[in-house]
Amino acid sequence: MNRNLLRILAALVAVAAVALPAFAGAYPLQVARNVILYMALAITWDMLLRSGQISFGIAGLFGLGAYASVLGVLRAGMSPLLSIAFAGAFAGLAALLIGFLILRLRAIYFSIVTLALAEIFRIVIQNLHDFTGGPEGLVLDGVILGGSASGLYWLTLAGLAVALGASWWFEKSKFHFALTAIRNNETAAKSSGIDIFRWLLATFVITSVIQGFLGGIYGQSYGFATPDSVFDANFTLLPLAMALLGGIHSTVGPIFGAVLLGLAAEWLKLQIPYGHLVVYGVIIIIVILFIPGGLYGLIKKANRASEGRKA
């Protein structure tokens, strides 16, 4: 396909995304905000996946960020915007400490430990009654930006922009080479001078900062945080399903997947309550079994085949 055409198309989509509040009502904006949030999480999950590490801990860092920001406002008197930045920094610091312990693990061991960590965060926060409000959680006096629907939408869009920017930077920089080499063959990577642990740690911290930052945006957007809401397993499962469906190891794949699955989920939620969860499960299984490259992978393959015919 023509590169310039794609660029123009992308610019148009970006403009439409920014301008959406001008012509969409409250409900579509709310749906779009959800899709955008999950899209951003899906992108960060994929960024770490490019090194071959499968994290099941998104909800953990997201929830940590949500609590950090709500606590920042309530206990430290931060402004809501500052508290969102603080949420990113806090999640990043947590990831740095955890990373030293767990980034020597590989494959299923790494995945399970990230899953367990997310659960540990939730349990610890739930039991620090005096500080975190326990199972009932914490409520803010008000929602950020006065709860304006378009304001909240733009705030979430800004979160997505951070994730997109980071992911694009990964694709264009040494990260792309380091992470792909580590995923393909760690031994060959080492022999080419790649300090595997350092690159994994950097990637884990960067993606966690963004996940915490998104958690902060979420906490401030709803004006509360409870263990069950911000550590919900959906924050891990949905982004994962979206990235798998759209196509892993790229920025574009998770975008496709999030739009498709996000809208489908919204529709399904109305048709069959909780049925959407079954649908995610089925999609994950079908994609893994039959289209391991995801939809973007299919498109790339078709594109290459047609170019091959031309050549």
Next chain:
Amino acid sequence: MTTLRTEGLTRRFQGLVAVKDLSFHLDAGEILGIIGPNGAGKTTFINLVSGITMPSSGRVEYKGRDITYMPAHERARIGIARTYQLIHPLENLTVIENVMIGSVFSRGKSLKEARRSAEAICAELELDRLDRDTAKLSMLEIKKMEIARALANEPEALFLDEVMAGLNSDETKQVIGTVQRIAAERNLAVGVVEHVMGVIRELTQRVIVLEAGELIAEGPYEKVSKDPRVIEAYLGGAA
């Protein structure tokens, strides 16, 4: 000048001693053959020298510096490069990207500079159509790419673990010529593991022979090949 030296290098795997009390040296500008029957410990020895495996005891020295427990990626940076007996193409990177990574991470070059030096190395090895996926390469091209990737580290010591395996005799001749040329131009210290004795005879100035992890003979190929212990080791292995 001695580039690399080991003293009493030993590696045990549970009960098995894969490399035993091995002392050797490798000089700049020299091509050394490392031979021995299957399972003699040749690959393990290269793993020890390149930092992929850590020794149970003994010492590794590079240009007078103790590097016995230095991690592999640091050894790549100070000038020890190698290829693998089991080929390791990075299948999600193109040919040129495979070669670039040594320049990027061992030499700290920018992506642009790394691409330029990788292109120069590939031209030197007569490797072309560099934007291809590695899945489409012939065996000869894969072997060249692995050598190119090692060279991108700009090493002073280079180990080639059975790079000729899987090549026909014309291709083998071509790679022998290439190895001689790159070694001479860069004044490299080269260690070569090969099972085909014709290759060893043509390529090396000196040979060490391993059997069950032990160094049993050393010297020019012509001399070593007549050593009764070496003949015994090979016949014993074949019997």
